[in-house]
Amino acid sequence: MKYLNFFLLQLFCTQSVMAAWASGGGVIHRDAHNPWFLENTRTVRYCIDLDVDNFGVSATEASQQITAALNEWTAALRLSDDDYYSANELVPFGQIRLGSQNFAEVACSDAADLDLRFQLGRLTAEQTANFNNPKEFVGVAVRTEYDIKLLKGRGFIYLSPVSGPLTPNHQRMHPAAWSQHDFMPLKLVLRHELGHVFGIDHQRDTFMDDKWPELFVERQFLQDLTPDALAYLSRKFVVDRIFGQKKDWDVEGCGNRNPVSAPHLFGLQYSEEACGHVQLKNGSLTIDYKKSPTAPVETIGSSSFSGAHTQGSAAVSVFLPEDQELFTTVPDEAKQLGRLFGEHVNTSQKMSGDLVIKHSGVKIPLIIEIQPTSTGTTIFDNGKFNYDVFFLD
Numbered sequence: 512m513k514y515l516n517f518f519l520l521q522l523f524c525t526q527s528v529m530a531a532w533a534s535g536g537g538v539i540h541r542d543a544h545n546p547w548f549l550e551n552t553r554t555v556r557y558c559i560d561l562d563v564d565n566f567g568v569s570a571t572e573a574s575q576q577i578t579a580a581l582n583e584w585t586a587a588l589r590l591s592d593d594d595y596y597s598a599n600e601l602v603p604f605g606q607i608r609l610g611s612q613n614f615a616e617v618a619c620s621d622a623a624d625l626d627l628r629f630q631l632g633r634l635t636a637e638q639t640a641n642f643n644n645p646k647e648f649v650g651v652a653v654r655t656e657y658d659i660k661l662l663k664g665r666g667f668i669y670l671s672p673v674s675g676p677l678t679p680n681h682q683r684m685h686p687a688a689w690s691q692h693d694f695m696p697l698k699l700v701l702r703h704e705l706g707h708v709f710g711i712d713h714q715r716d717t718f719m720d721d722k723w724p725e726l727f728v729e730r731q732f733l734q735d736l737t738p739d740a741l742a743y744l745s746r747k748f749v750v751d752r753i754f755g756q757k758k759d760w761d762v763e764g765c766g767n768r769n770p771v772s773a774p775h776l777f778g779l780q781y782s783e784e785a786c787g788h789v790q791l792k793n794g795s796l797t798i799d800y801k802k803s804p805t806a807p808v809e810t811i812g813s814s815s816f817s818g819a820h821t822q823g824s825a826a827v828s829v830f831l832p833e834d835q836e837l838f839t840t841v842p843d844e845a846k847q848l849g850r851l852f853g854e855h856v857n858t859s860q861k862m863s864g865d866l867v868i869k870h871s872g873v874k875i876p877l878i879i880e881i882q883p884t885s886t887g888t889t890i891f892d893n894g895k896f897n898y899d900v901f902f903l904d
């Protein structure tokens with residue numbers, strides 16, 4: 512993606528990490544990527560431990576942003592497809608459902624039975640010692656305990672401060688990073704780290720990209736962000752993009768935001784000031800074009816696409832320790848693999864049809880593929896030639 516490449520060139524320093532101290536002894540257990548909470552956990556008690564002075568965000572704002580991120584995740588997880596196991600295969604729950612918990616904020620002083628602690632700019636001495644160097648990253652989700660019988664974790668999410676002794680080594684970290692652009696960096700990194708709590712691995716070109724947290728707090732990056740680029744990125748933060756739930760697209764733009772990147776395919780001249788409009792709705796594609804922002808609209812063509820189908824893969828898998836007592840019956844396949852698959856499926860759409868070019872009547876056979884982790888799609892011309900249509904919304 513053209514915007515993304517530009518951003519990634521500015522990458523600096525280390526990657527965001529997920530960690531599991533519960534593994535102990537430096538051995539990574541195979542359950543390290545399991546979601547922290549399954550359906551047997553009804554309520555997740557969390558608290559917010561905030562260093563207001565060094566983190567640069569008020570307690571009210573921090574609480575609101577955490578609530579918003581939790582709500583977005585749970586809403587997306589509850590909506591996602593659920594077709595891995597039939598009703599009687601997986602006892603007692605039938606499926607792997609995530610985000611089914613009620614998340615309740617409590618005071619950190621009331622720490623008994625605490626499941627998740629948000630540590631904004633704060634680490635204990637013991638935690639600091641456990642990290643090789645906590646100044647090397649800006650966000651981390653650490654599962655400190657894991658109950659292998661009940662498949663339930665506890666832990667904390669740490670985001671680093673912008674000032675004080677724990678400030679990351681990034682010389683280029685913005686001195687008020689978290690609150691920039693209506694808290695955009697905070698929104699991004701909270702969603703990323705919570706994704707790990709729900710068992711989601713890194714995914715390129717999404718807010719689960721392992722390189723994004725460090726990038727998004729960079730001073731120069733935040734200063735250079737144009738309103739257009741900010742709007743584009745903010746749309747990529749929407750959690751359900753991870754699950755490919757968006758089916759319809761309607762985008763238009765001019766110049767380097769023109770979504771029609773190969774006008775010559777349609778018998779049109781390339782022009783740097785041309786504008787394009789691409790709409791995909793209910794399986795119908797229409798493409799309009801203007802030679803310049805003030806030129807009249809030319810309809811290039813339209814098509815109905817058929818053969819729409821989706822492909823999916825599990826976004827989450829749950830390793831089953833031998834001693835687990837949570838599932839009393841699992842499918843044979845899961846027993847052999849030693850793991851269950853989450854119902855949360857990344858879907859890609861693939862459709863085919865003939866795009867009828869309006870001015871010539873020529874039919875161009877096209878295949879459209881929309882990948883869940885992308886905000887664009889690729890249109891293949893009969894499999895021989897392909898080009899990208901950037902659905903930049």
Ligand SMILES: [Zn+2]
Nearest residue numbers: 527528529721
């Ligand atoms: Zn990560």
